[in-house]
Amino acid sequence: MFGKLLSAFRGKPALIKGAGRLEEGQSKRVELGDTLAGGVAVILCRVDGKLLALDDRCPHEDGRIVPGPLADGRYAVCPLHNYRFDPKTGAPANASCKKARTYKVREADGDAEVWI
Numbered sequence: 001m002f003g004k005l006l007s008a009f010r011g012k013p014a015l016i017k018g019a020g021r022l023e024e025g026q027s028k029r030v031e032l033g034d035t036l037a038g039g040v041a042v043i044l045c046r047v048d049g050k051l052l053a054l055d056d057r058c059p060h061e062d063g064r065i066v067p068g069p070l071a072d073g074r075y076a077v078c079p080l081h082n083y084r085f086d087p088k089t090g091a092p093a094n095a096s097c098k099k100a101r102t103y104k105v106r107e108a109d110g111d112a113e114v115w116i
């Protein structure tokens with residue numbers, strides 16, 4: 001039921017209050033809806049001053065991209081096989097696999113809107 005409700009909002013942004021406080025080279029995990037019922041978890045990252053969002057599901061072998069300091073200040077990491085992903089594009093930086101899913105983000109007034 002929640003999945004149906006969430007799908008009604010697809011195409012509309014989810015608001016993440018206070019996301020503007022995320023510091024350069026850092027990331028944090030944010031759940032948008034119930035992840036067991038159609039919601040997603042995103043890794044919100046700040047690189048080159050921009051807020052970016054990656055799905056936390058690793059495209060390699062279903063590991064999870066983790067929050068925390070970004071590798072080299074710019075790559076999100078899945079610790080299962082230590083693959084790094086560029087939050088701007090989702091592309092793997094040190095391996096060959098599919099891209100991680102990225103989401104459009106707009107930052108305004110200290111908050112962020114993420115289109116899932």
Ligand code: FES
Pocket residue numbers: 058059060061062063064078079080081082083
């Ligand atoms: S499952 Fe993420 S790097 Fe292998």
